[in-house]
Structure formats: C-alpha cells, structure tokens
Amino acid sequence: MDAADKKRLLREMLYARRFEERCYEAYVERKIGGFLHLYPGQEACAIGVLEAARPGRDYVITGYRDHVHAIKCGADPREVMAELFGKETGSSKGRGGSMHIFDVKHRFMGGYALVGGPFPLAAGIAKALKLKGEEEIAICFLGDAANNQGTFHEALNMASLWQLPVLYVCENNLYGIGTRIDRSTAVVEQYKRVCGYDIPAAQVDGQDIEKVYAAAREAVAHVRSGKGPYFLELLTYRYRGHSMSDSNAYRAKEEERQWSKRDPIIMLRDRLIEAGQLSAEEYREMDTGILEEIEQEVIPFAERSPEPKVEELERYVLADNDPWVHGGAR
Amino acid sequence: MAELMYWEAVRRAHDEEMAHDPLVICMGEDIGVAGGTYKATKGLYEKYGPDRVIDTPISENGFTGLGIGASFLGVRPIIEIMSVNFAWLAMDQIFNTAAKVRYMSGGQLEAPIVVRSPGGTAHQLGAQHSARMEKVFMGVAGLRVVTPSTPKQAYGLLKSAVRCADPVFINEHELMYNLKGEVPDGEYFHPLEGSEVVREGRDVTLFGYNISVHWALQAAGVLSREHGIEAEVVDLFALNPLDRAGIAASVARTHRAVIVEEAEPAVGVGSEVMAILNEECFFELDAAPLRVSAVNVPIPYNRSLEKAALPTARDVVEAVLAQFSR
Structure with missing residues (x-):
C-alpha cells in the first residue's frame, strides 16, 4: 500500500463513518424505520479485509450491520440510503430495509438478520464456486456472538471437510447485543475455537487497517489458492449501541474511553500526518467533501425517490411466469 | 408405460435431472x-461422483443452508x-432464507432448491419419527409445497421442482416408497400447482393428498x-398454493365435502380447505363439510x-354417511 492507497482508505473509512452518523440522524427524524445497526468503530474491518480481496467480484455475505460492507463491494451509497428510506430505488427496492441490503451485481449477497444464518450460505456459495471451477472466493463477515450458534460449527465443519474456498471474518466487538463476551462464551478468543475444525486462523487488531489488510491478504491468498477455508478474527469495538433501540447502559465508560483512543480513522489519519503524507487541512477538506456529498447527493436521492407501489406488494414472492410450475407447457 | 415403485420413480427423476444439467x-x-x-439416490454416487452426490454430516440446518447458498449461484x-421430523432443525434456513430471499432482495436473488x-x-x-409436517410448510409465503400420491407424481413433481426457480418442499411418505404405479416412459413434468380428480362422483367430494388419497x-x-x-376423489398434490378453483369446482358438482388428512386437525390442510369452501362456494353446500384427521396427540409407540x-378409510365412510344422515 502506498500513500495514495492509504489516503483512499482513510477517505473510505471516514465516508463510512459520516454515512452511518447521517443514518442515525435520519432515524431520529423518523425517515428510517425498523431496526438500525450502525458500524462506527468497526470501519477498518470491512474496508481493510475487502481491500485485500476483489470487491465486486468475490462474493460477500454478512449479518444485519451491513451498509458498509455493501458500499465497499461497490453498492451505490445513494441506493443504500434509499433502501433505508424504504424507497423503490433502494438496493432491495424498499423490501429489505437496513438489515437486508442486497447488491447482487456487485456480488454483495446480502445482509441477513438471523444471527449466524450466513455461515452455511457462505459455505454454499463457496461450494458453487468450486463446482464451477471459478477463481472467486466467498467472504463471510459476522460478529463474535454468531459463533455461539450451531450454524457456526455445522458450516465450519463442512467447509473444512470439503475444502471450500471461503474466508470467515469474525468482527469481535466484545458484545452480543448487550452481553459481554466473557459472560456468554467459554472461549473468549474466537480464533482458538476453529482449531476443532482444522481451519487455519489468525487474530489481529481490527482497529489498525494496515494490520487488517496485511492479515487479510494472507487469508485471501490461502483461500484463493485452493487450500480451503480460513478464519480471521479482528478485535474491534462498536462506538454505538447494538442497534438504535439499545441504551448502551451495559458498557463501562472507562472501557468506551479506552477504545475511543483506538479509533481506526484517527489512528490512520495521525499516522499519515506524522509521516508527512497528509496535512490537517487536507483531512478537513476530505471530511467537508464527504459531508457535502452525503447532503447534496445521497440524502436528496433517498428523499426524492418514489415509494414502492402498493399494487406491487405481492411481487417477488415467487418467480414471475415460471413455465415449470405448469409442467413446462407454456 | 412402465410400472415403477415410488422410490424408483424418485431415483429416475434424480438421475435424469443430473444427466440433463451438471449444476444439479x-x-x-x-x-x-x-x-x-x-x-x-441408489447408484448415483457411482455415476456422478462425490462432488455432486454429497454425503453430508448430520447437520440439517447447516447442509440445507449450504444448499441454499449454492443455489444463489445457479446450482x-x-x-x-x-x-421430516428432522426438518424442524432446518426450518431456520428454509423459512428465513429460502422462502424470503427473493422478496427481501427485491427480486435480485432466488433460492431454487428442492427439499x-x-x-x-x-x-x-x-413420537419423534412420526410427525406429519405438511401443515407447517404450507403456510409460508415464498415456498412451494407438493406431495406426491403416486409414483408418476413422485417422478414428475421432482422433475418440475428441480427446474422451477422457486424453492420447493416435496413431502413424500415412509410407507409409500414401495408403492407401484405407472410412470410415463418418456420425460414427464408434473405441474406444481393444481389438483387432480382421481375418481369422478356426483354425491360428495373427498379431498386427500399423499397417502390420504388412497384412504x-x-x-x-x-x-x-x-x-x-358416488364419491368424487380430489388429489391435492399441491398444498401451497392450494387449488382454490379446483376445490370449489368439485364441490359445486357434488355439494358435499370431506377432507381426509393424516395430520392432527388444527391449522392444517382440512381447516384450510374448509376456509376455501366457505369463501368460494358456501351456498353450494348441502351439508356442513367434515374433516377426518388424526387425533391430537404425539404419535405413540404402542x-x-x-x-x-x-x-382410516372406515372413518371416511362414517363421515360421509353422517352427512347423508345415515
């Protein structure tokens, strides 16, 4: 990574932060409904890992905290915001919402709301890639708490048994909704849990995007070379509650203070400034540019887009005009 | 037409579809x-190999989810x-993913699996190997449910289900795999929607599906x-969607209805067909429709x-006689 790459990643992380903060405001303004799970604090995870892969070509799947993963894959942020606003122009035509962003043309295979649900889906995508002899891989991002679901164990067993090209990324933010990891999980260090499936694993600092990128390059190379699955644990922290309906009362203020010093954006910014590769002025301009883009392009697009038509309520339940429903006779 | 056993018909459909499309x-x-x-699936492992005929671990939710993920890419x-008792474990992936992914992605993804x-x-x-779960599957939007009563249906429904772009659940029956019946020699694709009059009659309609068609x-x-x-017998081989028009048309001819179901009565095929009769042909009825169902208990060992x-068939006869006040 050269200085230009690092500046681009800094901008991507800052964009993700500002996008999510704007979602927060829109939620308070009741422009966004339902459940909303925001990503601030964890930006280096999705952006750092996917930087080491081929976003838009490799297949990516995740849980409900999915906006930033979709955008890094190539989803248009205007369409993601329109989805949150429930509009027809949204990523999922307003049928999905925050937890179900899909952008299949950029191979973002969706956000899913059942904790742990994507583990076997990712293995299945990898099975299809292997069967077709394609060189793309599947990448599955989930949180630490998902590893307490049966699907984690079932999918990792099969991925290893059949040597499937899938990278499992565990964004360990220390909390499963409101329960701290040591109160829910016997083995706190998640990378240790996968040795039971003979899958190579690593644990790195998820706040330092350069470390995430370096570890992800190794992980992606392993998976792409046909050696089977890999498990990458990233130690991270979310700066907001689990969702907007979370009071966040279960975390110690001191713990939050400590993690706020390890903000992935500030860490990279300061490193670039120290190295003389970025000025404070440039950073401010970057930030202003992002805020303007969100206010002038993203929000107005979502605001002005049409609602889905009620006449189309029953569309997308089943395939349109599938001839095999009638025994192929059509 | 060759006479095949139900299991042979299912096997033949597998074999033909796997030969037709390398992604099956x-x-x-x-x-x-x-x-x-x-x-x-007898003999298919030897013919198509371990990459396409996959012995899975005993992880129903996991391997069902894996199949769904593969189907996203056209497999x-x-x-x-x-x-079917073990399908409870896979309900999460069948209901939460396969049945909903087309809708919640705004039509971008589909999960064309057959379970x-x-x-x-x-x-x-x-009790834990005797459940009848068709009632659980048939109430879910986005999932097709069919249930073959004959070898011909077992063959033709599986063929169509494999090619259909929607997820399809096929409810077979442990006691029917050795049932013999005629199956067309050439390829045959059975419709996944509709119903079939398997015996004509003017006095009462008996609705059945799967094994209860035989009763x-x-x-x-x-x-x-x-x-x-003279009873008309209607085979409801499709449970989702149910054939509203076919159900109403038969009762418009006979003016009486008895629904024969292997499952317990609550929230099942019988109650759903009765609702359709109320909605579609209430004034055609000469007698209150009746259900013949299982007793509402976990199935005992004894x-x-x-x-x-x-x-039993005897219960069905008695229900019909009651409608005629005999």
Whole structure:
C-alpha cells in the first residue's frame, strides 16, 4: 500500500463513518424505520479485509450491520440510503430495509438478520464456486456472538471437510447485543475455537487497517489458492449501541474511553500526518467533501425517490411466469 | 408405460435431472455411498461422483443452508432430509432464507432448491419419527409445497421442482416408497400447482393428498358398493398454493365435502380447505363439510394406540354417511 492507497482508505473509512452518523440522524427524524445497526468503530474491518480481496467480484455475505460492507463491494451509497428510506430505488427496492441490503451485481449477497444464518450460505456459495471451477472466493463477515450458534460449527465443519474456498471474518466487538463476551462464551478468543475444525486462523487488531489488510491478504491468498477455508478474527469495538433501540447502559465508560483512543480513522489519519503524507487541512477538506456529498447527493436521492407501489406488494414472492410450475407447457 | 415403485420413480427423476444439467447436485445423510435410506439416490454416487452426490454430516440446518447458498449461484440442489421430523432443525434456513430471499432482495436473488423428505407415520417409530409436517410448510409465503400420491407424481413433481426457480418442499411418505404405479416412459413434468380428480362422483367430494388419497379411494369404493353413494376423489398434490378453483369446482358438482388428512386437525390442510369452501362456494353446500384427521396427540409407540391415533378409510365412510344422515 502506498500513500495514495492509504489516503483512499482513510477517505473510505471516514465516508463510512459520516454515512452511518447521517443514518442515525435520519432515524431520529423518523425517515428510517425498523431496526438500525450502525458500524462506527468497526470501519477498518470491512474496508481493510475487502481491500485485500476483489470487491465486486468475490462474493460477500454478512449479518444485519451491513451498509458498509455493501458500499465497499461497490453498492451505490445513494441506493443504500434509499433502501433505508424504504424507497423503490433502494438496493432491495424498499423490501429489505437496513438489515437486508442486497447488491447482487456487485456480488454483495446480502445482509441477513438471523444471527449466524450466513455461515452455511457462505459455505454454499463457496461450494458453487468450486463446482464451477471459478477463481472467486466467498467472504463471510459476522460478529463474535454468531459463533455461539450451531450454524457456526455445522458450516465450519463442512467447509473444512470439503475444502471450500471461503474466508470467515469474525468482527469481535466484545458484545452480543448487550452481553459481554466473557459472560456468554467459554472461549473468549474466537480464533482458538476453529482449531476443532482444522481451519487455519489468525487474530489481529481490527482497529489498525494496515494490520487488517496485511492479515487479510494472507487469508485471501490461502483461500484463493485452493487450500480451503480460513478464519480471521479482528478485535474491534462498536462506538454505538447494538442497534438504535439499545441504551448502551451495559458498557463501562472507562472501557468506551479506552477504545475511543483506538479509533481506526484517527489512528490512520495521525499516522499519515506524522509521516508527512497528509496535512490537517487536507483531512478537513476530505471530511467537508464527504459531508457535502452525503447532503447534496445521497440524502436528496433517498428523499426524492418514489415509494414502492402498493399494487406491487405481492411481487417477488415467487418467480414471475415460471413455465415449470405448469409442467413446462407454456 | 412402465410400472415403477415410488422410490424408483424418485431415483429416475434424480438421475435424469443430473444427466440433463451438471449444476444439479443432491445432498443429504447417507444418500451417496449408502445409496439413500429409501434408495432414492441408489447408484448415483457411482455415476456422478462425490462432488455432486454429497454425503453430508448430520447437520440439517447447516447442509440445507449450504444448499441454499449454492443455489444463489445457479446450482440446483436436491436436498434429502432423512425424515421430516428432522426438518424442524432446518426450518431456520428454509423459512428465513429460502422462502424470503427473493422478496427481501427485491427480486435480485432466488433460492431454487428442492427439499424432499418422507413425512407421515410409519410403523411404531415413536413420537419423534412420526410427525406429519405438511401443515407447517404450507403456510409460508415464498415456498412451494407438493406431495406426491403416486409414483408418476413422485417422478414428475421432482422433475418440475428441480427446474422451477422457486424453492420447493416435496413431502413424500415412509410407507409409500414401495408403492407401484405407472410412470410415463418418456420425460414427464408434473405441474406444481393444481389438483387432480382421481375418481369422478356426483354425491360428495373427498379431498386427500399423499397417502390420504388412497384412504379416500378405499372409502369411495365402500360407499359405492355398500351405500350407493358416488364419491368424487380430489388429489391435492399441491398444498401451497392450494387449488382454490379446483376445490370449489368439485364441490359445486357434488355439494358435499370431506377432507381426509393424516395430520392432527388444527391449522392444517382440512381447516384450510374448509376456509376455501366457505369463501368460494358456501351456498353450494348441502351439508356442513367434515374433516377426518388424526387425533391430537404425539404419535405413540404402542401398535394399538398408534392405529387409534390415525384416520382410516372406515372413518371416511362414517363421515360421509353422517352427512347423508345415515
């Protein structure tokens, strides 16, 4: 990574932060409904890992905290915001919402709301890639708490048994909704849990995007070379509650203070400034540019887009005009 | 037309579809090297190899989810769940993913999987191997549910289900795999929607599906021979969607209806068909429709208790006679 790459990643992380903060405001303004799970604090995870892969070509799947993963894959942020606003122009035509962003043309295979649900889906995508002899891989991002679901164990067993090209990324933010990891999980260090499936694993600092990128390059190379699955644990922290309906009362203020010093954006910014590769002025301009883009392009697009038509309520339940429903006779 | 057993018909559909499309795979417990508990995949492992005929670990939710993920990229998995009782474990992936992904992605993704599984009560297998779950599957939007009553249907429904872009659940029956019946020699694709009049009659309609079609036919024979009552028997091979028009049309001819179901009565095929009769042809009815259902208990092990828990052709005859006040 050269200085230009690092500046681009800094901008991507800052964009993700500002996008999510704007979602927060829109939620308070009741422009966004339902459940909303925001990503601030964890930006280096999705952006750092996917930087080491081929976003838009490799297949990516995740849980409900999915906006930033979709955008890094190539989803248009205007369409993601329109989805949150429930509009027809949204990523999922307003049928999905925050937890179900899909952008299949950029191979973002969706956000899913059942904790742990994507583990076997990712293995299945990898099975299809292997069967077709394609060189793309599947990448599955989930949180630490998902590893307490049966699907984690079932999918990792099969991925290893059949040597499937899938990278499992565990964004360990220390909390499963409101329960701290040591109160829910016997083995706190998640990378240790996968040795039971003979899958190579690593644990790195998820706040330092350069470390995430370096570890992800190794992980992606392993998976792409046909050696089977890999498990990458990233130690991270979310700066907001689990969702907007979370009071966040279960975390110690001191713990939050400590993690706020390890903000992935500030860490990279300061490193670039120290190295003389970025000025404070440039950073401010970057930030202003992002805020303007969100206010002038993203929000107005979502605001002005049409609602889905009620006449189309029953569309997308089943395939349109599938001839095999009638025994192929059509 | 050749006479095949039900399991042979299912096996033939697998074989033809796998030969037709290299992206058709099958997966499940003991289906490969062992050839399948009910022989539905016998010989396919040797023919198509371990990458396409996959012996899975005993992880129903996991391997069903894996099949769904593969289907996102155009693979057409036929997933065998060894007993429908074990399908409870895979409900998360079937309902939360397969049935909903087209909708919640705004039409971008589809999950064209087939899940097939023997339902029904066999002989003294106890409560956890005797459930009838068609009522659970048929109420979910986005999932097609079919249930073959004959080898021909078992063959043709699986063929269509594999090619259909929607997820399809096929409810087979443990006691029917050795049932013989004629199957067309050439390729045959059975419709996934509709119903079939398998016996014509003017006096009463008996609705059945899967094994209960056979109970209804037995009852119709008795009614005709011993009571001079001619029953029409309608095979509801599609449970989702149910054939509203076909159900109403038959009752418009006969003006009486009895629904024969192997499952407990609550929230099932019978109650759904009765609702359709109310909505579509209430004023055609000359008698209140009746259900013949299982008793509302977990299926007991004891042979006599097990028999007492399930409906019989005799119960169907009695229900019809009651409608005629005999």
